[in-house]
Amino acid sequence: MELTVTDLAVARGGVPVLEGVSFTLSGGEALVLRGPNGIGKTTLLRTVAGLQPPLAGHVGLDREAMAYAGHADGIKATLSVRENLTFWADVFATDRVGEALAAFELEPLADRFAGNLSAGQKRRLGLARMVVTGRPVWVLDEPTVSLDVDAVAMFARAVRAHLGGGGMALLATHIDLGLDEARVLNLAPFRARAPEPDDFDGAFL
């Protein structure tokens, strides 16, 4: 399996932010998107994950192959940690709850209400959902926010295990994850140019 992104242009709030983005990701590979705040990393990830349409270009893999984790953890506060993961296992028809609990060291917290977890623990639960989905492409937006050093290492191990099983990971992060094998794509050259006004003089009248 391969994720091929071709000449993608993406917009936020109707405004083009990136254009001409192309890359290929094969099984076992990770790609880290880099660029300053506001360049369009989130917009690009959402488009690749199929959550919004591209302005132009093509994402050559069905959205059913993608598991997306954005800024919100997507956690149900009144369910326990285990119940949250079981809910997602039912949605994705997998049996990976035990594996997900282990990967993010959530067993001691399994019976706690998710709403009572700390911010970093909630983030671990949100990321554990990726394991539960069983989907090959993990699309991760700033996955390490709120994580301490040990949890960042835990996350890197989970990504590596996913890659080891033939999965792929596309992530935006400002920190060094210690994933030395990951390729890096700097988005600065793909910043969308402001459109030329049709009537330059008229714009000042």
Ligand SMILES: Nc1ncnc2c1ncn2[C@@H]1O[C@H](COP(=O)(O)OP(=O)(O)OP(=O)(O)O)[C@@H](O)[C@H]1O
């Ligand atoms: N609802 C909106 N309407 C118009 N513009 C928006 C909207 N939401 C975001 N933007 C703008 O779109 C651009 C791209 O935002 P995006 O969140 O994709 O950037 P980012 O690279 O992920 O940023 P960060 O590193 O801060 O998370 C930014 O300039 C942002 O201000």
